[in-house]
Amino acid sequence: MIPYSSQPECSNERSRILIVEDEAIIALNIKGSLNALGYTTIGVASTGEKAIELALEQLPDLILMDIMLEGDMDGIETAEKINKEYCIPVIYITAYADEETLSRAKITEPFGYIIKPFEDRELSLTIEMALYKHRAECALKENRRWLKTTFNSIGDAVITTDKYGQIKSVNKTASLMLGCSAEYLFAKKFSSEVDMVEPTSFKHLNILDDFANNKENTLQIDDATLKTKNKLIPVSVNISGIKDRKTTIGTVIVLRDISQLKQSEAALKNSLKQLRHTFDETVASLAIMSEKRDPYTSGHQQRVAELACRIAIKLQMSVEDIHCIKIAGILHDVGKFSIPAEILSKPTKLTDIEMSLVKTHPEVGYEILKEISFPWPVAKIVLQHHERIDGSGYPTGLSGNNILLEARIIAVADVVEAMSSHRPYRPALGFEKATDEIIRGRGTHYEPNVVDACIAVIKDDKFSFDQ
Structure with missing residues (x-):
């Protein structure tokens, strides 16, 4: 000015x-x-x-x-x-x-x-x-x-109306967006010339009415769709009132074309989906590599992850927390990579020295995973998955809430899968004995609500590792 x-x-x-x-x-x-x-x-x-x-x-x-x-x-x-x-x-x-x-x-x-x-x-x-x-x-x-x-130089579509909703002016961007000249639009009703709808349901939006009913002097709509004669344009909407003292005598309506933003968001989501897929495949490959040394427990980590995720769903945990449990479950025994194959596949009872060596696998797994930038505490979950809530577990004897909930869930799923599956030193014991074990340890070794959720998954939901 x-x-x-x-x-x-x-x-x-x-x-x-x-x-x-x-x-x-x-x-x-x-x-x-x-x-x-x-x-x-x-x-x-x-x-x-x-x-x-x-x-x-x-x-x-x-x-x-x-x-x-x-x-x-x-x-x-x-x-x-x-x-x-x-x-x-x-x-x-x-x-x-x-x-x-x-x-x-x-x-x-x-x-x-x-x-x-x-x-x-x-x-x-x-x-x-x-x-x-x-x-x-x-x-x-x-x-x-x-x-x-x-x-006319503003890149957004700008439309002004009087207090009756009649168009007073439009800039060049608005004319191009609406496909009408400024002369044609002048004095026309905004509601009859500008068709705004919801982006999913395509329900008509009366944005000037919404603005009039809003106590504030502005109205912001982040995602709407402008219907023109030839196409649908995703837009954000900002409406501000023109005041004469305390009376609103008109409005300024700004429509911003967010087509490129939508395309960028879609491309980003697709990229993240691809990245997560690659990430999951990498994690699975790492798990498979560790299981190659112990053919008798092949698939153990995948099955533990599957049951642990079902327990987490039953506990109504978030999608991100469930994904965290899936990754940690797949990798929970990755530390066994450092244990000699002859110990892992030994058909007889392990000696004390051999058992001590096996018990190092949570710490070895932690050392392998701690430098990886997971968005969750995967390394700590792997470290704690053999801890027990009464402090009788290993490697550090943590108890109660000092153990991550995800580790407490994997601990229950690990016991159930191990007991119900075949091992070199014994045949599969089945779900019944596995559930008896976690019920017996409920409140001492295992988190009560996790045990209850696991029982519900197995008995009520008819869970099976063969599904």
Whole structure:
């Protein structure tokens, strides 16, 4: 916006005035009056043609124009031609004040009208008012040019309406988005020309009504769809009220095309899906590598992860927590990679030394996994999956809530899978004995609600590792 000042840009600069008068004596008197009042006379013309010539050459600040002139053009025609080229304020000075003359003069939008004869004070006041009005109008026009250029340069669609919902203006982006010219949209009802719907149900949105019912002076809709004649455009909507004191007299509606944002979001989701798939495959490959050394327990980690996830679902854990348990379950025995294969597949009871070596696998697993940037505490879960809530577990004898819930879940799933599956030193014992074991250890070795959830999964949901 261009600030407007009622003062001239330079206080020492005298306003330059062109006199157009066909009577030499009157012209001389006016010139004397102007000089006495502090103005500069840049010339005197007695005909319309000469006045146009001087006006275009000198570009005066103001023209004092007699209506009756020598030649083919009168003052009104002369003023009209000058105004087509330049915006120069004109004050008519004439002895004629009939209605016909006044009507013709009004068409040229003069800045004043003085009837001969006149006093210097009247002349001065009329000139000052004309100059003041002209400066104000010039500032206003310049502001309008700035605003129009800015308005049409905005990349978002901007639509303004009055308090009745009639469109007052649209910028170029809005015209292109709606497929209609600004002239066509002017004074049309916003609700009839702009069809906004919900992006999934395509239910019509009365956004101006929603704004009117909103206590705030703004309304933000992050995801909506604009229906045009040719396509659907995903947009975000921002509506602000135009206030006159406490009364809303109109609205500014900004529609932002979020098509690219939607495409970027979809691409990002697809990329994350691919990344997670690759991540899961990598984890599975790591688990398979560790199980290759112990063919008798092949698939053990996958089955533990499967049961642990079912328990977590029964406990109504979040999707992210369930994914965490899945990854930790698949990797919970990765530390057995460091244990000799002959110990892992030994068909007889292990010696104390061999058992001590087996019991190192949670710590080895932790060392393998701790430097991997999982979004969850997978390494700690692997470290704690043989801890027991009464502190009788290993490797550090943690108890109660000091053991991560995910580790407590995997501990139960691990026992059930191990007992119900075949081992080198014994045949499979089945679900019944496995559930008897966790029920017997409920509240001492195993978390009670985890045990209850596991029993519900096996008995109520008819869970089977063969599913």
